[in-house]
Amino acid sequence: MSMDDLYHEIILDHYKSPRHRASELEGAQVSVHHSNPLCGDELDLRLRVADGAIEDLAFDGDGCSISMASASAMGQAVVGRELGDAEDLAEAFRLMMHGEGHKREDDLADGIAFEGVAKFPVRVKCALLGWMALLDAIESYRGGDGRGSRDD
Amino acid sequence: MDATMIRKDFPTLERHVHGRPLVYLDSAATSQKPRAVLEAMQRYYEDANANVHRGVHALAEEATELYEGARARIARFVGADPRGIVFTKNATEAFNILAYSYARHRLGPGDVLLATEMEHHANLVPWQLAQAEAGFDLRYVPVTPGGELDLEAFEAEVATGRVALFAVTAMSNVVGTINPVADLAAAVKAANRDALVVVDGAQSVPHLPTDLVALGADMLCFSGHKMLGPTGVGVLAGDPEILEAMPPFLGGGEMIANVTLEGATFNEVPYKFEAGTPPVAEVVGLGAAVDYLERLGMAEVRAHEVALLEAVLPALEGIDGVSVHGPTDPARRGAAVSFAIEGLHPHDIGTIMDREGVAVRAGHHCAKPLVRKLGSVATTRASFYLYNTLEEIPALVDAVETTKRFFDR
Ligand SMILES: Cc1ncc(COP(=O)(O)O)c(C=O)c1O
Numbered sequence: 058m059s060m061d062d063l064y065h066e067i068i069l070d071h072y073k074s075p076r077h078r079a080s081e082l083e084g085a086q087v088s089v090h091h092s093n094p095l096c097g098d099e100l101d102l103r104l105r106v107a108d109g110a111i112e113d114l115a116f117d118g119d120g121c122s123i124s125m126a127s128a129s130a131m132g133q134a135v136v137g138r139e140l141g142d143a144e145d146l147a148e149a150f151r152l153m154m155h156g157e158g159h160k161r162e163d164d165l166a167d168g169i170a171f172e173g174v175a176k177f178p179v180r181v182k183c184a185l186l187g188w189m190a191l192l193d194a195i196e197s198y199r200g201g202d203g204r205g206s207r208d209d
Numbered sequence: 210m211d212a213t214m215i216r217k218d219f220p221t222l223e224r225h226v227h228g229r230p231l232v233y234l235d236s237a238a239t240s241q242k243p244r245a246v247l248e249a250m251q252r253y254y255e256d257a258n259a260n261v262h263r264g265v266h267a268l269a270e271e272a273t274e275l276y277e278g279a280r281a282r283i284a285r286f287v288g289a290d291p292r293g294i295v296f297t298k299n300a301t302e303a304f305n306i307l308a309y310s311y312a313r314h315r316l317g318p319g320d321v322l323l324a325t326e327m328e329h330h331a332n333l334v335p336w337q338l339a340q341a342e343a344g345f346d347l348r349y350v351p352v353t354p355g356g357e358l359d360l361e362a363f364e365a366e367v368a369t370g371r372v373a374l375f376a377v378t379a380m381s382n383v384v385g386t387i388n389p390v391a392d393l394a395a396a397v398k399a400a401n402r403d404a405l406v407v408v409d410g411a412q413s414v415p416h417l418p419t420d421l422v423a424l425g426a427d428m429l430c431f432s433g434h435k436m437l438g439p440t441g442v443g444v445l446a447g448d449p450e451i452l453e454a455m456p457p458f459l460g461g462g463e464m465i466a467n468v469t470l471e472g473a474t475f476n477e478v479p480y481k482f483e484a485g486t487p488p489v490a491e492v493v494g495l496g497a498a499v500d501y502l503e504r505l506g507m508a509e510v511r512a513h514e515v516a517l518l519e520a521v522l523p524a525l526e527g528i529d530g531v532s533v534h535g536p537t538d539p540a541r542r543g544a545a546v547s548f549a550i551e552g553l554h555p556h557d558i559g560t561i562m563d564r565e566g567v568a569v570r571a572g573h574h575c576a577k578p579l580v581r582k583l584g585s586v587a588t589t590r591a592s593f594y595l596y597n598t599l600e601e602i603p604a605l606v607d608a609v610e611t612t613k614r615f616f617d618r
Pocket of ligand 1: 381432
């Protein structure tokens, strides 16, 4: 188990040049705020949904490289997907983080680089922060309230 | 004081982690334990284990003597009356007793409970809970960007004469600041003679000579596990007359004088606040920890930590991109040293440093309002104690450099 298992090159790349990172998203219907009470990481996620699919998303926050890079890779993996499909992908990512198998590896795209995080239990929550916010955002969208806030 | 010799008393300090000798810099979270403490607890279980008080047999008497003997030595250690030493589960429980049995009953609309932005959640949340019921005003002394209390703002609050309870930490667990508690307490009392001064000693009692009277504290809360003692025991130390006037916190055995089916009368202090079988072995362990600290001398412990600070503060500040939070003068601070590495998150820093064998803590350290005030959501904290040596400082510096290089790739 080396540091490179945790800090895969792809992760460092997303950390240094995040995709889908912005404090605003034009036309967003939902905005959720999630935090990790253990370490204080904070993340905002905004979604724009069209025809039942994620047309675009933007995240912003203050957190470690794992949490921010994971949200970045997540953005790439889910934009364009139907909501139910994105939820299924979130479940695939969660299973991988808990060392419970590999599903939809191709669809997770760069998300697969987070596989090694599963060996560092205290960091698993970091990798999941963005995905948990996504699930919450989808639920809020469906519920029609458009806002959510949660401690993961 | 020879820290190299002292280390031999601490079994965990012989450990290696990730193939490197452990450099333990997390004593502000919990200290390591010397053999003397572990052996005192083992001996108690092997020799004298019995429930305390009211037993007529030999073991019960011995256990009670050990328990009450530890109370007397712990009382002397902080300059308190043994009747004013209440054993709790930890410092947090001590604050909860005061919030429940004092603030909720004695404060009401129009009163101010003054705390500070520097406080640990243990010295914040219990007051917030009490406020919801009692309706007093909860106000806070602001913290300056340098990590010290804003004394002008403090004076303005006190001048209203409405401060009925002042809660302050003697030493910050995040930025190390040593607050001028005696002066603050005197100012509070000058404006309102009946105000209660509650001091958080969780960080100060393990590291500084402590005297309740010199501090001007009516109540002092601290935890055994941060001062070489075991987990599971903390102390509420205070004026026995004030404790006597407070209603009980938990009800049950041990805390009563008489019980009928209609009601109960309560035991005298401190027993009134020690419902149920107390943590006897833990109290015996804490007594041994206090003996250990007294043998070394708290002034010596403090001098050793000042020497460490004199070396570590410039060593960290000397690293490109590293800045230390809180007071820069070792005379005004304790050995909890929070620092930032430009562009890096504490969580990442802590993980890489751990691989180098250096145990530091990353996060908000249960003081979210303070860490926010420092302009952050988290810090990396290296905290030192009597068993840390000057030789460990280069290991800390190397680990910081390694961390920077790792993320510069
Ligand atoms: C300043 C301060 N106050 C209170 C506490 C609470 O101590 P405990 O968790 O042992 O109750 C701590 C420990 O984390 C602390 O550092």
